[in-house]
């Protein structure tokens with residue numbers, strides 16, 4: 001049985017099943033962000049040498065739980081909500097097989113709990129990567145597998161819904177760009193989960209004694225086919241959110257459907273292969289393989305991201321200019337709603353994902369440059385920029401719009417919400433920067449004591465490295481405050497928010513402004529402001545890239 | 560708008576804005592430059608991993624380490640009992656990783672080249688030479704050969720930077736580099 005309600009804010013016809021599923025998946029996501037975030041701050045405080053709050057066994061336990069709960073559980077639950085939103089809501093179509101969707105939901109919860117319990121029991125502190133031959137409890141692997149099966153079902157429901165929408169002609173022409181982005185994410189997800197099954201099922205069997213041994217290099221090659229490609233799910237999903245937010249907040253239309261879709265398509269074609277990022281200093285693999293794989297064949301997927309980096313802000317600029325913010329290069333940007341957390345979160349996400357996450361990622365994914373950062377805390381620095389200031393912040397920005405609209409409640413704590421993206425985003429940006437700085441000085445990742453107090457032989461890191469790790473701790477506290485505000489905003493809105501009075505809101509204005517930008521900027525005003533920003537980005541990229549080659553050239557000869 | 564189907568049904572024929580075409584072109588050129596930097600560095604750079612590696616076993620590798628220690632041990636490291644080994648320049652040198660130590664301590668001469676073999680006796684470990692910041696992943700059953708030419712003298716730490724259990728943070732080794740006599 002399917003029923004629909006009409007959203008008073010947007011006028012969208014929403015399937016009641018999809019409505020519930022989106023809400024429950026989003027709420028589950030937020031719960032695990034809370035749990036994972038708590039572990040995160042404990043880890044950060046332990047890595048602050050003067051604070052050092054956890055003992056070693058609990059530190060490694062907390063780090064394992066942190067990685068799993070945020071990277072896997074928070075992100076994927078939210079992505080499932082997004083998939084249902086981008087299919088069922090945006091196409092105004094009933095969701096395919098809602099019963100299966102609930103099954104997926106339950107599997108994901110059971111899996112997440114099982115793995116968390118295994119970790120909390122203390123005998124599975126193997127990090128979320130669980131490199132063999134280090135062994136976790138069987139329920140650790142089983143939980144991840146169940147969680148992944150749930151996520152896989154959710155992907156199929158997404159595709160099923162697309163098929164239904166096509167058959168029942170709930171829309172005309174092509175699917176919206178945001179749905180296309182979500183589809184990119186779902187396609188990559190299926191590839192990813194298949195890789196995960198190929199490696200985790202034998203590992204589960206090995207952990208219970210049915211399989212004798214697993215080759216350590218082979219494990220990593222296949223594990224990272226899941227682990228790295230799944231990061232491209234996140235990228236596709238959060239870029240879909242960027243486009244959605246640009247549309248919702250500004251009525252922005254993509255500069256060119258063709259270019260934006262092609263950029264997503266490059267992800268599908270090229271991002272799959274990138275597991276070698278994690279294998280660049282590994283034995284047993286040839287340089288030819290490493291170079292081809294790490295560059296996604298000639299960096300064509302990076303090209304995709306650089307295109308979105310222009311077209312997303314470009315779409316905003318075009319829409320703002322169409323509304324008359326035409327003065328100089330940047331009036332469109334100055335007059336943007338910086339006090340609206342949906343916008344500020346989105347803007348910070350675009351900037352930090354590109355400048356901090358993107359540039360560092362390409363640098364460290366270069367075969368030889370990887371030698372000078374592999375497994376240092378530079379690596380967590382990089383991915384906190386991508387998956388936290390990029391993905392997580394974009395999801396938060398999306399939530400600030402989606403939660404009040406779906407629940408039809410007024411945002412509780414709107415005054416604090418104004419500050420949230422700045423606290424969380426800039427705090428996290430600093431976390432990433434300090435970690436990258438410390439990594440450049442050689443500080444290892446996943447390490448309880450960089451001063452080696454209990455070691456037989458000693459090594460002293462430069463004092464600056466200790467300072468950076470203290471800075472990391474302080475920045476982590478700032479980010480945590482931002483995270484807590486987000487959680488409060490969401491939970492309080494859902495529980496105690498006042499019913500939304502549907503006075504005309506920013507989005508409606510935006511929707512009304514939509515047709516003006518029917519051609520994007522094509523033929524009319526170009527987007528010079530965005531273009532200048534893009535050139536600044538490229539300059540920073542080139543400089544940073546070659547500085548690192550120079551640094552590499554100064555170390556011992558290796559051949 | 561990106562949340563609605565494209566207004567033009569035939570969106571793939573719409574003109575593309577000039578700055579977009581321009582940006583795609585320079586981004587593509589930059590992508591190609593970055594790609595060709597890697598093979599270029601293999602040809603001209605001084606820092607490349609050879610990826611020379613062999614299958615081995617902990618026993619076989621351990622035996623080679625011991626043989627080298629017996630032959631070239633020069634002293635012990637402080638009061639740790641860990642041997643310091645000074646192998647001849649140009650030779651095959653062995654260092655093993657195990658829970659939770661790097662064994663033995665090595666002494667190299669600046670400007671000489673050594674074929675350093677690295678392998679693990681148990682789990683994976685991370686060979687992280689500080690403060691040079693050279694980082695190499697160490698696997699059990701793989702003998703990774705890195706041909707190394709120290710270009711500076713002093714005491715260098717070998718930190719483990721692959722998580723290897725609850726004593727991971729106590730796993731530190733050492734390499735000395737001295738001037739040629």
Ligand code: HEM
Pocket residue numbers: 037040041043044045047063064066067070071074075127128129377380384387388392444445446447476477479480483
């Ligand atoms: C308040 C928020 C957060 C803080 C303070 C924080 C801090 C940290 C710190 C200090 C580390 C340890 C680095 C190391 O010792 O190797 C870490 C690791 C990590 N963080 Fe976060 N983080 C936060 C949020 C997040 C979020 C939202 C995500 C993902 C969406 C994330 C993903 C990860 C991952 C995947 C690791 C690596 C775990 C591992 O090495 O196994 N973090 N985080």
Ligand SMILES: [Cu+2]
Pocket residue numbers: 656657659683684685719720721722723727730
């Ligand atoms: Cu180790």
